[in-house]
Amino acid sequence: MKLYLDPGHGGSDTGAQGNGMNEKDINLDISLRIRTMLTKQYHDADVTMSRTDDSSKRLSERTDEANAWGADYYLSIHCNSFNGSAQGYEDYIHSSLSDTSATADYQDTIHTAVAKADQLADRGQKKANFHVLRETTMPALLTENGFIDNDHDAALMRDSSWRHDVAQAHVTGLANAFHLKPRKTSKTLYKVIAGSFKDNQNAENRVYHLQSEGMDAFVEAVTISGERWYRVQAGAFSNRENAERQLEKVKNAGIADAFITAE
Structure with a gap:
């Protein structure tokens, strides 16, 4: 399955803004996680x-690129x-499509997975005449993952663990829709830990630093000896x-600890 993944907005186009955040940054963070999870898990x-x-x-550049590449899904x-x-949360397919189309079937599957996991009110499955839905030659879906100017939704968006869960839900939906075969996992998983913090904001700052260095990372909340810690994972x-090579990259980015x- 060839997926063209489009983090909306970017650069001078911030997208929606609210609660000190720009939509373009949330979109990119979730999308990078989707790419990593999808290719590693399936x-x-x-x-x-x-x-x-x-x-x-x-x-137009986005849709032209997806069409020329021959993507199976946008x-x-x-x-x-x-x-x-x-x-x-809500998602969209093009307004010209019937509820029995293949694109609508994919929407059903992905919507179910994301709405189940994102802790957001379910605003339903919708249709619109958006450019990326109209000008693509393959089935396409646009997801709206919360309202950045709403206090409840923004608090979730600010949480790296939530963005991780939303990305995983999209991946689960894609895997179910396209019947992807999961990769076999080994008995031992080597995780690169780039710091543990008592303060979640310190952990988030570490994630942003690693992402600025071109590395995927997220915050995982763990309980150790009865205390809550926020652990930054930079690869598994x-x-x-491979874990040792990633560890060297992390340390070269200034993360000495x-x-x-091994789990």
Whole structure:
């Protein structure tokens, strides 16, 4: 399955804004997690992204690129806004499509997975005449993952663990929709830990630093000896040598206290 993954907005186009956050940043963070999870967890998942950093790209460039590549599916990741009063999750397919189309079937499957896991009010499955839904030659879906100007939704968006869960829910939906075969996992998983913190904001700052260095990372809340800690994970590998290489990259990024755990 060839997935064209589109983090909405970027560069000078911030998208929606609220609670000190820009939509473009949330979209990119969730999308990068989707790419990593999908390719590591499933066979036959090939992902191309419209952007992998904070860069500008016209809508026509995105759809032209997906069409030329011959993508099987187009997934556009967004957040919403509406004067602070609205909240919840919704997704869109093109308004010309019937409820019995293949695109609608994919929407059903992905919507079910995301709405189940995202802790947001379910605003339903919708249709619209958005460019990325209209100008793509393959089935396409645009997801709106909460309202950035709503206090409840924004508090979730700010949490790296929530963005991780939302990304995983999209991956689960894609895997169910396209019947992807999971990769076999080894008995031992080597995780690169780039710091543990009592303060979640300190952990989030470490994540942002690693992402600025081109590395995927997320915060995992763990309980150790009855105390709550926020642990930053910068990769998980079935092969110890790959974990060691990632650890070296993390340390070269200035994280001297990074280490590997074997689970």
